[in-house]
Amino acid sequence: MSDVLQALIDALGEEVVMHGAAVAERATSYWDAAPTQALAVLRPRTTAEVSTALAVCHRFDQPVVTQGGLTGCVQGAVASQREVILSLERMNAIEGIDMIGGTATVQAGVTLQALQEAARAQDLLFALDLGARGSCTIGGNVATNAGGINVLRYGMMRSLVLGLEAVLADGTVLSSMNQMLKNNAGYDLKQLMIGTEGTLGIVTRVVVRLHPLPTSCNAALVALESFDQVTTLLSRLQRDLAGTLSAFEVMWNEYYQAATEPEGHRPPMERDYPFYVMLQAEGADAAADRVRFEILLEDAFETGLILDAVVPQSETERRALWELRENFEAMLAGRKTFLYDVSLPIREMPGYVAETRANIAAEWPEARCIVFGHMADGNLHLFVQPGTDDAEHAVCDEAVYAPLRSRHGSVSAEHGIGAEKRAWLGYCRSEGEIGVMRLLKRALDPKQLLNPGRIFDPA
Amino acid sequence: MSDVLQALIDALGEEVVMHGAAVAERATSYWDAAPTQALAVLRPRTTAEVSTALAVCHRFDQPVVTQGGLTGCVQGAVASQREVILSLERMNAIEGIDMIGGTATVQAGVTLQALQEAARAQDLLFALDLGARGSCTIGGNVATNAGGINVLRYGMMRSLVLGLEAVLADGTVLSSMNQMLKNNAGYDLKQLMIGTEGTLGIVTRVVVRLHPLPTSCNAALVALESFDQVTTLLSRLQRDLAGTLSAFEVMWNEYYQAATEPEGHRPPMERDYPFYVMLQAEGADAAADRVRFEILLEDAFETGLILDAVVPQSETERRALWELRENFEAMLAGRKTFLYDVSLPIREMPGYVAETRANIAAEWPEARCIVFGHMADGNLHLFVQPGTDDAEHAVCDEAVYAPLRSRHGSVSAEHGIGAEKRAWLGYCRSEGEIGVMRLLKRALDPKQLLNPGRIFDPA
Numbered sequence: 001m002s003d004v005l006q007a008l009i010d011a012l013g014e015e016v017v018m019h020g021a022a023v024a025e026r027a028t029s030y031w032d033a034a035p036t037q038a039l040a041v042l043r044p045r046t047t048a049e050v051s052t053a054l055a056v057c058h059r060f061d062q063p064v065v066t067q068g069g070l071t072g073c074v075q076g077a078v079a080s081q082r083e084v085i086l087s088l089e090r091m092n093a094i095e096g097i098d099m100i101g102g103t104a105t106v107q108a109g110v111t112l113q114a115l116q117e118a119a120r121a122q123d124l125l126f127a128l129d130l131g132a133r134g135s136c137t138i139g140g141n142v143a144t145n146a147g148g149i150n151v152l153r154y155g156m157m158r159s160l161v162l163g164l165e166a167v168l169a170d171g172t173v174l175s176s177m178n179q180m181l182k183n184n185a186g187y188d189l190k191q192l193m194i195g196t197e198g199t200l201g202i203v204t205r206v207v208v209r210l211h212p213l214p215t216s217c218n219a220a221l222v223a224l225e226s227f228d229q230v231t232t233l234l235s236r237l238q239r240d241l242a243g244t245l246s247a248f249e250v251m252w253n254e255y256y257q258a259a260t261e262p263e264g265h266r267p268p269m270e271r272d273y274p275f276y277v278m279l280q281a282e283g284a285d286a287a288a289d290r291v292r293f294e295i296l297l298e299d300a301f302e303t304g305l306i307l308d309a310v311v312p313q314s315e316t317e318r319r320a321l322w323e324l325r326e327n328f329e330a331m332l333a334g335r336k337t338f339l340y341d342v343s344l345p346i347r348e349m350p351g352y353v354a355e356t357r358a359n360i361a362a363e364w365p366e367a368r369c370i371v372f373g374h375m376a377d378g379n380l381h382l383f384v385q386p387g388t389d390d391a392e393h394a395v396c397d398e399a400v401y402a403p404l405r406s407r408h409g410s411v412s413a414e415h416g417i418g419a420e421k422r423a424w425l426g427y428c429r430s431e432g433e434i435g436v437m438r439l440l441k442r443a444l445d446p447k448q449l450l451n452p453g454r455i456f457d458p459a
Numbered sequence: 460m461s462d463v464l465q466a467l468i469d470a471l472g473e474e475v476v477m478h479g480a481a482v483a484e485r486a487t488s489y490w491d492a493a494p495t496q497a498l499a500v501l502r503p504r505t506t507a508e509v510s511t512a513l514a515v516c517h518r519f520d521q522p523v524v525t526q527g528g529l530t531g532c533v534q535g536a537v538a539s540q541r542e543v544i545l546s547l548e549r550m551n552a553i554e555g556i557d558m559i560g561g562t563a564t565v566q567a568g569v570t571l572q573a574l575q576e577a578a579r580a581q582d583l584l585f586a587l588d589l590g591a592r593g594s595c596t597i598g599g600n601v602a603t604n605a606g607g608i609n610v611l612r613y614g615m616m617r618s619l620v621l622g623l624e625a626v627l628a629d630g631t632v633l634s635s636m637n638q639m640l641k642n643n644a645g646y647d648l649k650q651l652m653i654g655t656e657g658t659l660g661i662v663t664r665v666v667v668r669l670h671p672l673p674t675s676c677n678a679a680l681v682a683l684e685s686f687d688q689v690t691t692l693l694s695r696l697q698r699d700l701a702g703t704l705s706a707f708e709v710m711w712n713e714y715y716q717a718a719t720e721p722e723g724h725r726p727p728m729e730r731d732y733p734f735y736v737m738l739q740a741e742g743a744d745a746a747a748d749r750v751r752f753e754i755l756l757e758d759a760f761e762t763g764l765i766l767d768a769v770v771p772q773s774e775t776e777r778r779a780l781w782e783l784r785e786n787f788e789a790m791l792a793g794r795k796t797f798l799y800d801v802s803l804p805i806r807e808m809p810g811y812v813a814e815t816r817a818n819i820a821a822e823w824p825e826a827r828c829i830v831f832g833h834m835a836d837g838n839l840h841l842f843v844q845p846g847t848d849d850a851e852h853a854v855c856d857e858a859v860y861a862p863l864r865s866r867h868g869s870v871s872a873e874h875g876i877g878a879e880k881r882a883w884l885g886y887c888r889s890e891g892e893i894g895v896m897r898l899l900k901r902a903l904d905p906k907q908l909l910n911p912g913r914i915f916d917p918a
Contacts (some may be wrong), residue, residue: 100690100806101837102697123698147641153702156641159618174891180802180837182606182615182872184654184886184913185880191650195643212698231559238561239582239671242743243470243612243702284701288747343639347559378560378639412640416702421644428644432633436903437646444895455645 004060005040008084009051016043017027023085028078029070030135031177038065038079042086047165047204049172055171055200063452066198069111070142071132073339074418076144076197082375086202088139094118095205102210103162103179108139108203115208120201124210127154131326137330139203145195147414152376153246157194160209164190165398166201167444179207184433192444197416198451200444212246214282218293219318222300223273223308227350233305233378237279240296244289247280250375252353256324258370258383264330265323268310276324328383331370336389338396340382344409346375352403353380359399360384364391379413394423417455425456462728463519464499467543470511475502482544487537488529489594490603497524498536501545506624506632506663510544513661513804514630523575525657527599528570530591532798534602535656535879535913547598551662553577562621562638562766563863567598567662574667583669583712586613590785599660602673604654606873611835612705615873616653618666623649628904651903656875657910659903660691673703673741677752681759682732682767685810689734692764693835696738699755708784709834710813715783717829717842723789724782727769787842790829795848797855799841805834811862812839818858819843823850836873853882860886876914884915899910 001019009017017040025033039062044050057064065079067087079085090098090111095105099122106115112126113133119126127143130148140146142164145226146157154160163178176189228251237245251259256276260267283289301304322425344352353371360367366387373380384396401411401424411417411424425434434456441448441456448458460478467474476499494809498521503509516523524538538544547568554564558581565574571585572592578585587600589607599605601623605616613619622637626692635648651659662917683689689709696704710718715735719726742748771777803811812830819826825846832839843855860870860883870883871878884893893915898905901917907917 098804098806100694101804103804145643145647151640155614155618158647168895172613172891174895175889176713176892177867178869179804179867180869180872181610182833182836182838183869183887184604184606184873185869185871186876186884186893187899188604188617188650188654189892191647191653191897191900192895194650195647212694212701214701215698216701235559235671235839238745239674242671242673242675242741242748262705277680282701284699288751289701292747294746343641345557345560345562347557350690375640377641379641408636408638410637410639410642410644412644413639414643415569417645418645425645428642430634433632433635433644436627436633436648436651439902440646440651440899443898 002039004057005061007056008040008042008062011056012042012049014046016045016049018043023074026238035079036079036085038083039081040083040459042084042271043090044086045090047167050086050094050167050202050204051171051173052171053305054167057084057449058447061447061449063449065451066143066236068109068137068143068201069135071134071136072140072144072418073341073415074412074420076416076418076451078419085414088137093203097122097210099124101179103207105177105205105207106138107205108142109137109238112136112138113139118285119210120213123213125213126208127211128157129159136206138206142194142203142206143196143198144416147374147377147379149247149249149374151374152248153173153243154211161190161206162209163207164203165191165205166203169447169449170200174201177207181209184264197418197454199441199454200450202450203279214284214322215317216283216286216289218282218290219278219280219312219321220278220297221268221321221324222279222297222306222309223269224275224277224306226274229305230277230375231346233277233300238405244281244283245279246282247278248376249278250274250372251278251325252371254368255370257322257330258368259328261331268321268324271306271307278321295369298371312444332383335385336391338384338393340384341398341415342380342382342404342409342411343378344404345414346378347379348407349375352407352409354404356382356400359403360396363395363399364388377413397424404428419454422453422456461498463516463521465513466519467499467501467512470515471501471503471508475504475508477502483668489826495538495544495887496540497544498540499543501543502549503545504549505512506626509545509626509648509663510630510632513626513628516543517629517906518910520906522907522908523600524660524910525661526899527596527602528566528591528594530595530802531603531877532874533871535875535877535910537878545661546850547596547663555578556581556583557638558583560614560626560638562666564609564636564666565597565663566664567596567601569597571595571597571600578669579672582672584672585667586670587619597667601653601654601656601665603875606833606836606838608706608708608833609669609678610833611707612702620649620653620665622666623652623662623667624653624664625662627660633660635826636664636666640668656877656913658900658913659896659909660880661909673743673844675741675742675745675748676777677735677749678723678758678771678780678782679740680727680769680780681736681738681765682728682754683734683736683765685733688764689736689834690805692736692759693885696755700740703740703742704738705741706737707833707835708736708737710784714829714831717790717827718783718787720790727780727783728802732766742915758910784831791842794844795850797843797852799843799859800872800874801841801859801863802872803863803866805837807866808839808856809869811866811868814862815841815859818862819855822854822858823847836872842880856883863887878913
């Protein structure tokens with residue numbers, strides 16, 4: 001047994017330190033059922049145990065990979081045999097909800113869905129929402145600055161975090177559990193932990209902001225002729241729905257076609273419109289909100305802005321409509337697919353999509369390039385299906401990422417960089433910016449022990 | 460002439476480097492007409508000139524104080540004779556507005572009001588708003604993470620900044636001019652500059668988020684019996700106005716009494732209610748919004764939640780009502796006053812106000828303690844008028860800040876720390892937190908040249 005493993009067991013006990021065959025019984029991630037590789041998996045129950053774990057690892061120069069719900073898309077939490085995994089899975093308590101202040105205090109390992117449900121039980125909303133809600137954790141949401149479907153209205157995770165507690169590389173506990181919307185007393189240190197993918201510290205507890213629970217919900221699937229009309233519709237709804245527009249999800253025709261193939265969803269409208277938008281508004285006045293929503297849609301239809309619309313008449317119908325956008329298992333099944341998450345200025349999207357399609361067609365003439373996403377946030381997802389099993393990931397990456405460069409886009413809108421996109425970071429961040437990232441890394445984790453090699457190469 | 464001054468003139472020219480008698484012709488700040496003290500005032504016209512200026516100062520170990528609109532409340536931009544001032548006043552261009560993306564790109568020296576007006580000309584809203592709008596600059600708003608009256612709905616400046624460009628202590632230009640709502644490609648470096656009061660870099664250009672311009676506005680002044688009723692009203696309006704509530708400004712009785720003294724404003728309602736709230740909702744449907752607003756007020760009145768209400772019947776009346784809250788010159792005139800800006804959990808406010816009043820009464824039996832603020836943000840302002848000219852600032856500070864400690868409050872909600880509150884930072888931030896702030900300062904500004912001694916003592 002290695003010295004560090006023995007020291008971890010001595011300090012934390014066998015109950016906390018999983019090693020040997022037990023490690024391999026765990027799946028690598030949500031996406032990969034292969035056995036976990038790691039020197040050990042630490043499962044601390046308290047911040048003090050996280051601190052002890054990191055202090056021991058620091059003494060032995062032992063690299064540590066933090067794990068939350070393992071739903072991340074960029075290989076940020078996948079360890080090697082030489083690394084120790086620290087999982088927050090046991091720190092899953094909801095410590096309290098302040099109904100007057102509209103805040104919740106939770107441990108980092110609580111799942112997004114558990115927090116959503118606890119808030120809802122108090123007639124409050126935790127506004128972050130994304131497909132992985134049942135598995136992903138608040139700590140992971142903080143580390144990746146998670147986005148999802150409500151960003152347009154409520155912002156990304158960064159906007160929802162009021163305070164947090166983190167453990168630094170040497171085991172120091174940094175507590176900044178602010179509960180107020182406003183606090184300008186010195187540097188806002190939580191920003192060091194949000195979106196830095198566990199490279200500067202391990203988040204152990206979080207204070208989040210809650211919002212009033214909307215009581216009305218109006219949704220529609222609409223079809224449009226051109227991207228210009230999509231942006232016009234977005235501007236109009238943002239203005240006329242006055243802060244209640246919560247989702248505006250665009251699907252290019254190819255997405256809709258793929259989603260409504262025979263093995264997929266029943267198409268709620270014709271399959272040959274150039275663009276489809278799934279939109280949703282949430283308010284507090286059921287009758288008035290419905291009237292306004294329908295008037296806006298009717299007006300858009302009469303003026304030719306939208307070509308068709310399906311408005312669900314029940315909660316069941318509304319959920320079925322969302323399945324089109326959220327459940328894309330069928331279109332992926334059995335096909336080699338590369339998944340992307342990019343962002344760019346909205347005005348650049350048509351040119352970007354055209355150039356990316358051309359790049360992919362030049363490489364693989366039979367390829368399918370499926371585009372959709374949180375367009376109002378500047379965020380597109382792409383599924384590229386080359387149609388051939390020997391297609392190389394890096395070749396596809398180049399085809400998708402290169403057209404971002406001149407358009408000031410980003411190779412990661414909401415998934416982060418992890419290990420997977422590290423080679424492409426330079427496509428959207430300058431040498432100077434990456435230099436400052438490394439400077440921060442050296443300042444806070446001089447031994448480069450926390451999630452090493454994620455985001456950028458060690459300095 | 461000193462070596463550094465000569466080197467600055469050689470590098471930038473007399474046109475940029477103001478020195479000698481011309482420096483003393485400038486007022487110290489908005490609050491202090493005394494002559495400016497500084498070795499020189501640099502007024503660069505471009506980012507390149509800011510970079511050159513800092514590179515020269517770095518070579519000579521010359522401390523630099525950055526100035527924006529000089530409306531800050533915490534002595535953050537007041538220089539000493541040994542310091543060089545760098546003013547962004549000439550970098551005041553609005554470079555562009557992207558109507559599709561809803562962004563504006565501006566130089567740091569543009570005033571808040573100029574940006575608000577440029578956005579409004581395109582039917583868009585720049586949502587930050589505060590009393591100093593005519594003088595304060597976007598760069599200063601970034602450096603202090605400015606708050607103001609719309610935070611409840613739109614967040615602080617941090618939520619409105621998408622990207623920025625800054626010059627580091629050695630003259631390096633760090634450009635992170637992101638235009639998207641979502642960008643998780645590596646560390647979000649702009650967070651290093653937001654709210655760090657110019658101690659880590661000088662912001663030169665900014666990309667901000669714009670919102671749709673609301674087209675309806677409903678306001679009211681209401682009176683309530685207890686703080687519990689104030690929080691109940693807040694919860695109810697946040698829920699029922701569904702994202703359109705933009706201001707909820709609470710005034711304790713003493714504020715209202717002081718504001719409506721004979722030399723002040725005409726009282727729009729009785730002067731003896733325990734609490735007054737100025738509230739405002741902004742939407743996009745004038746007729747429906749007004750109906751909903753009035754129904755909510757009527758309901759609150761009929762159920763006894765509010766005791767009285769004044770609803771302005773015209774824009775002139777609405778502005779007059781806001782004067783009560785925004786124009787407090789008369790209550791300050793001729794009286795020694797200490798101004799405070801604190802934040803704390805809303806549930807703690809009644810206890811906090813009681814304890815602070817008791818502390819002040821114990822010190823100065825004739826004192827007036829006027830409390831009001833952006834209560835929904837956890838933010839209170841206090842005007843303490845000891846009633847005696849020999850009252851010491853530090854004694855009053857202790858009376859106001861000490862009761863925050865056990866309540867997890869902050870000595871600065873939105874004004875920052877600057878030089879004025881530096882001694883009190885430890886009342887709301889731990890040694891560990893201040894240690895990490897110093898670590899960041901040393902990493903980015905190892906010679907401690909940028910706004911030295913603001914926020915915390917040099918390490």
